[in-house]
Amino acid sequence: MSLSATAPVLELDRVTYTYAGATAPSLRDVSLAVAEGEFVVLAGRSAGGKSTMLRAASGLVPHFHGGTFAGEVRVGGLDTREHGPAEVARIAGSLFQDPEAQVVLTTVRAELAFPLENRGHGAAAVARGVEEAALALGIAHLLDRATNELSGGELQRVALGAALAGRPRLVLLDEPTSQLDPVAGDELIWLLRRLNEEWGTTIVLAEHRLERCLPAADRVVVLADGAIACDAPPPDFLAWAADASPELQTPVARMFHGAGIAPAPTGVKEARRALRARGVDLDPAEPADGDTSAPSRPGRRERRAAALVFDGVWHERRGGATVLRAVDLAIAPGERVALMGRNGAGKSTLLRHAAGLMAPSRGTVTAAGRVALLLQDPNDYLLHERVGDEASAEALAAVGLEHLVDRHPHDLSGGQRQRLALAIVLDSPQPAAVIGLDEPTRGMDRAAKAALAHRLNAFAAGGAAVVVATHDPEFAAEVADRIVLLADGRPIADGPAASVLAGGWYFATETARVTGGRALLPDAGAAVLRGREVAAP
């Protein structure tokens, strides 16, 4: 039986929606049917309408957000104009971006039980539902933990568990991996795939990092300016994106396109198979003699010339865990360093020590000048009613916002707010010796990431050391010439990006996985493939 033959679990019929107070609609005449058991990926640039579509499918639009709504949304046969989000929740579980706003109770067990209790299940049914959701998500060991003690990845799993408790037919997810490290992100996608394949749960997932989810997807729906621009299976979507929207191509698709190979593969496995069929076998490259990425204590000369030095830095929480363990690092002026590692590895803590927000319990941190740190959420920096009051004209001009001085900071787009926050931290007569950024690409589309990388490269060219904590290997490869991989509070690898990001399983770019570490980014990968003179199969 083909998927399209089954009844749709989600139907949007000519939906047009404008948020209260907005001047333009966020959804324009959108019609879409999602069949039971489908895995649909929503793609598109930021502010294209993906989140709004998911909120319409969950009933939050229009019941919760107000605004002007036209058309019809049916979820499992329920018309959302007549049934609110709480009723729709019996059919559809929802998971949004920010895990902290989605976990509402104080223990994991209570969180998983909450939706079941709301549906009026008895105590035995609630206990069983909690147990099953916990086992399905691998969080049984967390059941009696307090939710405020969990990491971002754990919180996201618990929120997903709450969305899945009661086994909804449809699961709606809005960039659920944006705050997760590559390991936790991949695990979450695998989990969704398992739910989809083993239990037939319909998945609708909005995601920027398409390379993660295309191999699992049945369909990709692209939203641009609130309208559907493409609705096709992954291979057809990639063919469409190559011409119509290159920024939506996955890295490996871009690499194939650059090398003139068609069709574009949807994932690493398919890419390798396609290359093998063309007689190209890119086995992992042999590592060079000697381990160039083993961390070592910087020498005295290196430390003296550095913009930022961590000298035996420990951070031991009073009555709590040890977050940093004897970290020795020296970062030179103009150097671009990416800090990588799992959630809780110590990346953010290291940056906070650099900026003086935290003091080491042992060891010293020395900077050659001012350290400008951009924390994860740029909104936290916005204290005034006018962009022009947040930073000087020179600082705004340096980030390209000089034309927006009279706007309210909260009216700016996500990317603009981040540039404004960057202007705020850099706005000083004393130039920053070190610019630190903590997870700056959260929720950013590829075009915005490229613009940020360009800006950071310019700062480094001006002599500032740039230190970025990131979970995004592609962005790290683009922006950094050195990668420091942290685990359990200490560096376990420290070396050139070409070395560290080429050989890992998780902390490696998609291009590196396909090319066996011979290239990190699609353009270089395409050159490798062209060099192998890939023949038609």
Added chain:
Amino acid sequence: MRYRRRASPLHAARAAAGGAWCAALAAAALAAQHPIVLAALALTVLAGAAGAGVLREVARTAAWMVPWALVIALVNVLVVREGLTVLARVGEVPPFGQVDLTLEALVYGLLFGLRLLVVAAAFALFTVAVDPDDLLRLMRRVSVRSALAATLATRLVPVLASDARRIEEARRCRADRGGDGAAARLAVLRAVAGGALDRALDVAATLEVRGYGTARRGAVGARPWSRHDLAFAGSATAIALLTIVARTAPIAPFEPYPLIEAGGAGSAVALGVALALVALVPFTSRRGIA
């Protein structure tokens, strides 16, 4: 500042009883006129916090409120024209006009600040010692259908506290540090308050999609009332009754204007002691609190 389960009688009481007890103390502070009664209530809230093992958290809130209480007293002195005991004639002060500083306005302002401090401390005690999960279930059982109302009641304080921590960190990262001293703290406060409704809406949206609005009344089985439930519910009722009687009788009256007129100190002390005793009795039993 957030709830964490501790071995204390207040933590062991159900949310309905613990919440009612905190609300009764706050209501008593709002109704109290006499400074001795207000001071007794302030000490009672702090003693209750100590009994619940959360004195540090509640005292921190109280300490944070002290400057605001002083500001209120100062503003009252500057703007209130009532009171006959003139302490100083300041003359013309824009925008207040002719300013005479009176003893009555000063005392009333200080009392108002103290009242605010007691209410804030009682609310802090409620936040750190009353189980918000239980409170959410309670709201569901009594058919509070609005997820936003539930969020405001049970989740907003911890969410805003965590927002304030983040915004304060971001302020310290600004090149201009967001201003100096009080100005910087005010900027953070404004930013947190400005985002409060957005944050409440985020959490309320989660409650909606978890089916909160369709919760069935009395869906979860009834839990028998423990000794602590009964003790705090009884104490809350007694505090409320004493407050009503004191207002209607009146016991320990206090009139700040035009001249300060206070009832006998004896009746004020008796009322203060009575309130403290009935409020703190539930802390004497420590059976079954783990």
